[in-house]
Amino acid sequence: MTKPTRDEVRAAWETNAAWWDDYYKEGNDFHLTLIAPPTERLLDARPGETILDVACGNGVFSRRMAGLGASVVAFDFSETFIECARKRTIERVDRIEYHVLNATDRSALLSLGEGRFDAAVCTMAIMDMAEIEPLAEVLPRLLKPSGRFVFSVMHPCFNNPSTRMCAEQEDRGGDLRTVRTVKVEQYMKPFSAKGIGIVGQPVPQTYFHRPLHALLEPFLRNGLVLDGLEETAFTAPSNARGPLSWDHYPEIPPVLVVRLRPALRR
Numbered sequence: 001m002t003k004p005t006r007d008e009v010r011a012a013w014e015t016n017a018a019w020w021d022d023y024y025k026e027g028n029d030f031h032l033t034l035i036a037p038p039t040e041r042l043l044d045a046r047p048g049e050t051i052l053d054v055a056c057g058n059g060v061f062s063r064r065m066a067g068l069g070a071s072v073v074a075f076d077f078s079e080t081f082i083e084c085a086r087k088r089t090i091e092r093v094d095r096i097e098y099h100v101l102n103a104t105d106r107s108a109l110l111s112l113g114e115g116r117f118d119a120a121v122c123t124m125a126i127m128d129m130a131e132i133e134p135l136a137e138v139l140p141r142l143l144k145p146s147g148r149f150v151f152s153v154m155h156p157c158f159n160n161p162s163t164r165m166c167a168e169q170e171d172r173g174g175d176l177r178t179v180r181t182v183k184v185e186q187y188m189k190p191f192s193a194k195g196i197g198i199v200g201q202p203v204p205q206t207y208f209h210r211p212l213h214a215l216l217e218p219f220l221r222n223g224l225v226l227d228g229l230e231e232t233a234f235t236a237p238s239n240a241r242g243p244l245s246w247d248h249y250p251e252i253p254p255v256l257v258v259r260l261r262p263a264l265r266r
Ligand SMILES: C[S@@+](CC[C@H](N)C(=O)[O-])C[C@H]1O[C@@H](n2cnc3c(N)ncnc32)[C@H](O)[C@@H]1O
Pocket: 013, 031, 054, 055, 056, 057, 058, 059, 060, 061, 075, 076, 077, 078, 081, 101, 102, 103, 104, 122, 123, 124, 125, 128, 129, 130, 197
């Protein structure tokens, strides 16, 4: 696939934003089960802290953090998503500031305030970013020395755009059994591909697959260290989303959640 331009990447989100917000509301089962709980555990937000929400979408996680007593600065590059986020924020309005801003723009990121943030969070958006180098470079400057950054992504090993969800039936001594596996065709090199986040969304978005080494390397090179990690999977099938949905794969995590911190200066 030829590399999409920054405008094409943003245009897809702009087209999907209102539909996505209407479907997603305060979070779908993926967000509420696999993403928000581990992110909150790793983030450990405390009342009075100032937290940056990178690529906040409709602000679902910003509102959760404001509910925990934090002050939140949230941004997304889709104007429509930010409009939706503002409309949905009817409580604790004074605790959330929303901005339209592109995470690939270094000077825009820096304008948020050097040394201002106790923590930063980015839920399920790094794999949607065409470039992560600007964020990796600027983030350590936005965080206080005691800060932390927690992000979640589609698990690059099991849930990347080359993954095929498989179900096979076998006869185990007379018992018919369905065996579910995933097949991953590409992992080692970064690549981009179009795909859908939610079935029914108006247009596909572009995913930017990065193997673990490529995902973490820019952050580590810029002075952050990894000190927390969770891999989350559904524990019980709901049958609501079809026979090949992730809730049938309790042994395969579709989501990876990572915590990074500024390295201690010696
Ligand atoms: C899957 S949604 C996740 C939204 C939100 N964090 C959540 O958990 O619901 C990905 C979001 O990333 C945003 N996004 C992608 N690339 C971006 C960039 N370069 N700068 C800012 N936002 C970006 C999209 O507009 C979209 O809102």
